[in-house]
Amino acid sequence: MFPCGVVNEYVKQVRQLACQLLDMVGEGLGLQDTRVFSRLLQDSENDSLVRLNHYPPWPGSDRAGGDADREPAAGKSRDKRSGGRIGFGEHSDPQILSILRSNDVDGLQILSAEADDGGVWIPVPADPAAFYVIVGDALQMTNGRLVSVRHRAMANSCRPRTSTVFFGAPSPGTRITPLPQMIRPHAPRRYKSFTWAEYKKAMYSLRLGHNRLDLFLADPDDHDQDSGISN
Numbered sequence: 001m002f003p004c005g006v007v008n009e010y011v012k013q014v015r016q017l018a019c020q021l022l023d024m025v026g027e028g029l030g031l032q033d034t035r036v037f038s039r040l041l042q043d044s045e046n047d048s049l050v051r052l053n054h055y056p057p058w059p060g061s062d063r064a065g066g067d068a069d070r071e072p073a074a075g076k077s078r079d080k081r082s083g084g085r086i087g088f089g090e091h092s093d094p095q096i097l098s099i100l101r102s103n104d105v106d107g108l109q110i111l112s113a114e115a116d117d118g119g120v121w122i123p124v125p126a127d128p129a130a131f132y133v134i135v136g137d138a139l140q141m142t143n144g145r146l147v148s149v150r151h152r153a154m155a156n157s158c159r160p161r162t163s164t165v166f167f168g169a170p171s172p173g174t175r176i177t178p179l180p181q182m183i184r185p186h187a188p189r190r191y192k193s194f195t196w197a198e199y200k201k202a203m204y205s206l207r208l209g210h211n212r213l214d215l216f217l218a219d220p221d222d223h224d225q226d227s228g229i230s231n
């Protein structure tokens, strides 16, 4: 295990990185208040967290489907198409932004944009010197301008994979709704407003792979004017 001071320092630095990236997102979207997202992570009540993932080695195989007849380890499932061993099933991260670092063992895959055939899994090569940035569900509050990416981790390697993920989240009471600047006649409001606590509650009542935002799709006749982010 890492000493506590090292973890705290890592979290501090990676949170700063997330804030810088979010300010760039605000700038890119042409928002007047470019710090609207990063402020949520700087709030003293923010619900950000760090997860350390460890995927044990899979002896005798270093490629998906290479050993498809073997029984998966307890608690691990298989990809139906490739037969590869899934270490962390398909999901989107619920928070605002995730910053992932891993060792040099491959495993992360992202799902190509929604397609009729359910999309294609694209492997993301591991690079221990890189930070991987994953848009979370809460950033879909840009009214869908930024879309959370569905991803998973395979555990097919004969070496263990480790990943450290910082999930930047707002405070439980923060009310999240599409920013008014993102709502246009050609881009009507897509989501209802909810607090981060309500979203988490919905998340825990659903399976990992469920598209939770579907529960919060706006009614086309909903003329609720409450939009923006507040806490």
Ligand SMILES: O=C(O)CCC(=O)C(=O)O
Pocket: 051, 053, 088, 093, 102, 107, 108, 151, 152, 153, 162, 163, 165
């Ligand atoms: O370990 C990985 O590459 C993915 C982990 C992940 O998606 C998560 O912890 O949410």
Ligand SMILES: [Fe+2]
Pocket: 091, 092, 093, 151
């Ligand atoms: Fe994830």
